[in-house]
Structures are given as structure tokens and as C-alpha cells.
Amino acid sequence: MSDDLDPIRRLRPDRIEPDDPEDPAVLSRAKEQLMSTIADAEQVTESLQTPDLYPRLAYRDELAAVEYLTRVFGFEEIREARLEFDGHHLCWLRIGSGMVMVGHQNADVHHIYSPLDAGLTTVMMMVYVHDIDAHHANAVQHGATITMELQDAFYGERRYEATDPEGHGWHFAERFADIVDRDGRPPADPDDREGGPDC
Amino acid sequence: MGEPSDASLIAASIDRPVEFGAIFDRHASALRRYLVRRLGPAESDDVFGEVFRIAFERRSSYDLSRASARPWLYGIATNLVARHRRREARRIRAVARLAGTRVIVDDHAEAVSGELDARERWARLAEEVTSLPAAELDALVLHVWEGLSYEDVAVAVGVPVGTVRSRLNRARRRLRELEDPSGEQPTDHEHGDDPRRIDLRGSDR
Numbered sequence: 133m134s135d136d137l138d139p140i141r142r143l144r145p146d147r148i149e150p151d152d153p154e155d156p157a158v159l160s161r162a163k164e165q166l167m168s169t170i171a172d173a174e175q176v177t178e179s180l181q182t183p184d185l186y187p188r189l190a191y192r193d194e195l196a197a198v199e200y201l202t203r204v205f206g207f208e209e210i211r212e213a214r215l216e217f218d219g220h221h222l223c224w225l226r227i228g229s230g231m232v233m234v235g236h237q238n239a240d241v242h243h244i245y246s247p248l249d250a251g252l253t254t255v256m257m258m259v260y261v262h263d264i265d266a267h268h269a270n271a272v273q274h275g276a277t278i279t280m281e282l283q284d285a286f287y288g289e290r291r292y293e294a295t296d297p298e299g300h301g302w303h304f305a306e307r308f309a310d311i312v313d314r315d316g317r318p319p320a321d322p323d324d325r326e327g328g329p330d331c
Numbered sequence: 332m333g334e335p336s337d338a339s340l341i342a343a344s345i346d347r348p349v350e351f352g353a354i355f356d357r358h359a360s361a362l363r364r365y366l367v368r369r370l371g372p373a374e375s376d377d378v379f380g381e382v383f384r385i386a387f388e389r390r391s392s393y394d395l396s397r398a399s400a401r402p403w404l405y406g407i408a409t410n411l412v413a414r415h416r417r418r419e420a421r422r423i424r425a426v427a428r429l430a431g432t433r434v435i436v437d438d439h440a441e442a443v444s445g446e447l448d449a450r451e452r453w454a455r456l457a458e459e460v461t462s463l464p465a466a467e468l469d470a471l472v473l474h475v476w477e478g479l480s481y482e483d484v485a486v487a488v489g490v491p492v493g494t495v496r497s498r499l500n501r502a503r504r505r506l507r508e509l510e511d512p513s514g515e516q517p518t519d520h521e522h523g524d525d526p527r528r529i530d531l532r533g534s535d536r
Contacts, residue, residue, distance in 0.1 A: 135503075136503040136504075136506050137475050137499075137502075137503060137506065139506050139509070140460065140471055140472070140475045140476070140502075140506065141475050141476075142430070143423070143427065143456060143457075144368060144476045145367075145371075145422070145426045146364070146367075146368060148429055148433060149426075149429055158376060158379065159359055159360070161380070162355075162359065162363075162379055162383065163352075163355055163356075165380050165384065166351075166352065166355055166383045166384060166387060167349075167352060169384050169387055170348045170349055170387060173348040173387070174347075174348050174349060215388065215391055216388070217388065217389040217391065217392040218389070218392060220392075241392075241394060241395075
């Protein structure tokens with residue numbers, strides 16, 4: 133077959149001058165570098181003990197989300213675990229014994245969307261925190277969008293709810309027993325508690 | 332059970348990074364040859380080391396529906412070549428110079444003028460190739476030198492297959508004009524009859 137691409141075919145360097153025998157040192161040096169990069173990553177993976185179940189949340193602006201979740205809701209990012217590709221980021225955030233993964237919304241591969249694009253919120257993250265009063269005060273101080281005011285629920289927890297800037301739902305709570313243990317503001321009398329069996 | 336696919340190795344390497352080593356073993360030689368072709372042996376060393384480091388760091392973005400990782404790796408390597416266009420142009424010109432000295436002209440009386448003609452033609456080809464838009468050159472080289480299908484080129488450079496097709500068609504048109512500026516296509520027979528005409532079209536297929 134002869135075609136217009138033949139000139140390029142002829143210009144392939146190893147057809148004009150056969151390749152030097154492949155230098156095995158180049159390959160082994162590169163392999164060594166790679167395995168050392170991999171070994172570093174193994175260490176991070178070992179230190180990144182994830183729960184067997186944790187959500188991956190999709191955002192339009194995942195780094196803004198990480199900043200918000202750490203500042204307003206008290207999450208802590210495991211910074212060395214952060215991955216970057218195609219200008220996007222995958223981040224792992226811890227709170228207590230829980231963890232969330234935060235990434236860019238990904239329609240092509242994972243089919244997950246920011247609530248901004250989905251048009252509504254479909255999941256709420258349930259989070260227990262130490263000192264719900266302080267947690268709430270911090271969120272309010274940083275301008276959180278509170279969707280349920282702090283209240284003592286009939287089933288024995290103090291709770292409030294908020295949405296983050298892209299609309300993911302967050303429910304923060306502390307058990308009455310834990311509030312009593314830390315000498316926090318005492319729970320409301322049973323008659324004054326919020327909600328009922330259908331809440 | 333055969334060998335695991337690249338996709339399943341990459342998937343496993345998310346939690347067990349060491350699995351990624353096999354991706355290197357499978358593709359390093361091909362990627363190294365590619366970079367040597369485009370940049371030269373010594374000039375490609377640093378770039379070669381980068382390819383697999385970047386691939387490893389991007390492994391969580393790998394499209395697991397693609398069994399072979401090779402087009403993806405070609406894409407990473409091609410992005411790196413793009414940072415070294417001057418290196419690449421030097422390489423192409425050097426290769427063309429070398430090719431110009433390798434032309435054997437049977438008719439001794441014609442040898443001198445034939446050689447000059449050959450040098451000139453190779454130099455012109457090098458000039459044309461180095462002045463191709465980068466995207467066309469990438470598609471051309473991946474398809475022609477590396478033997479990637481249009482689909483694999485599309486995966487590598489991250490554009491639809493139709494875009495690859497039109498880039499290659501544009502590059503073809505330019506090369507055709509270079510081959511024969513009058514627009515007439517001489518037959519292969521005519522090529523063979525004129526020792527001064529350097530047969531860029533090749534006969535070793």
C-alpha cells in the first residue's frame with residue numbers, strides 16, 4: 133500500500149538508523165524511580181485507614197468544598213493522600229472515626245454529580261461530633277446555611293442540619309449521654325423535645 | 332484465566348500501589364522507543380522517567396473500561412513531548428540529514444547531483460514536518476510510527492475520532508503537496524525510473 137503518509141513512514145528514525153540496542157540501564161533506572169514513588173504511596177495508603185463504608189461527594193469546585201468543610205464543619209484533610217489529575221483533585225477528609233472522599237463531579241466514569249447540577253440533594257451525611265454546641269456555634273459564625281436549628285430530639289440526641297455551598301446535606305448530632313458526660317448544657321425536658329416518631 | 336488486563340491492575344493499584352509496577356513492565360520498552368524516535372536517545376531520558384510517574388499519580392482517573400493502558404500512556408508521553416518541541420525539531424532535522432546521506436544512486440554519473448537532490452528533498456520534508464501544527468504531528472506520528480488505530484490515537488490525545496481523522500487528512504494534504512507541488516500524482520513506476528528522484532514513498536513494505 134502506498135499513500136500520502138509514506139514520507140512520514142520513511143522518516144521514522146529507526147528505519148534510517150536502526151535503534152541502538154536498548155539500553156537496559158535506562159529502563160532499570162526508570163523502574164527503580166517508579167518503585168520508589170510507589171513505595172512512598174504505599175506508606176500513605178497504609179496510613180489511610182478508611183472505614184469499610186464511606187461516601188464520595190461530588191462537587192463542581194472540590195477544593196473550595198474541602199476548604200469549607202474543614203473551616204466551617206471541622207473536618208481534617210489527610211493532606212498526603214490528596215491526588216491530582218486533569219486539574220481535578222481527590223481528597224480524603226476525616227471527622228471523628230468517619231471519613232468522606234471529596235472530588236470533582238464525574239459524569240463520564242462515576243456518574244456522580246454536584247447537587248447544583250443534579251438539581252436537588254439526595255443524601256444526608258450523618259455525623260456525630262464532640263460538643264455539638266461548639267460545633268454549631270462555629271458553623272454559624274462562619275456563615276453556614278443552617279437548614280434545621282439546633283434542637284434536642286425526642287430520641288435522645290442534640291442535632292442540627294446544614295447544607296454546604298453546593299447543596300450536600302449534613303446532619304450533626306451528639307448523644308445526650310455524651311453531653312452529660314462532658315458537663316454540657318443539659319438536654320431539654322422530655323416534654324420539650326422536638327420531633328416525633330415520623331421524624 | 333489469562334493475565335489480568337491493564338485495567339484490572341490499575342484498579343487494584345488504587346489500594347495496592349505496588350500492582351502498578353506491572354504496567355511499567357508491560358509498556359516501558361514501547362514508550363521508551365516512542366520517546367527516542369521523537370526526541371532522540373539521550374534527549375528522551377528525563378522525559379521517559381516522567382511518563383510512568385505521572386501515570387502512577389493519575390491512576391485513579393484511568394478509564395477502567397479500556398483494557399489496554401497503552402494508548403493512555405502514549406497520551407501522557409505525547410503531552411510531555413509537547414514541552415520539548417525544539418528538541419523534537421532538532422531530532423527531525425538531524426534524522427533527515429542522515430537520511431540524505433544514505434541515498435544510494437546506482438548510476439555513477441548521476442551520483443553527485445542525485446545526492447544533492449536527495450539532501451534537498453529530505454531537508455524540505457523535515458522543514459514541512461516540523462512546521463506542521465503540533466496536533467497534526469502528534470496524530471501523524473502516533474498513527475504512522477507507532478501503529479495506533481484512529482480510535483487509540485483519539486484516546487491518547489483526548490479528542491473524538493473524527494478530529495483525529497481530519498487532522499490526519501490535513502497532514503496528508505500537506506505532504507501530498509510537498510511530494511508533488513503540481514498536484515499530479517506520479518505513479519510508483521515513474522519514481523523507480525528516475526534515480527535522481529528520491530523515493531520517499533518507500534519500497535520496503
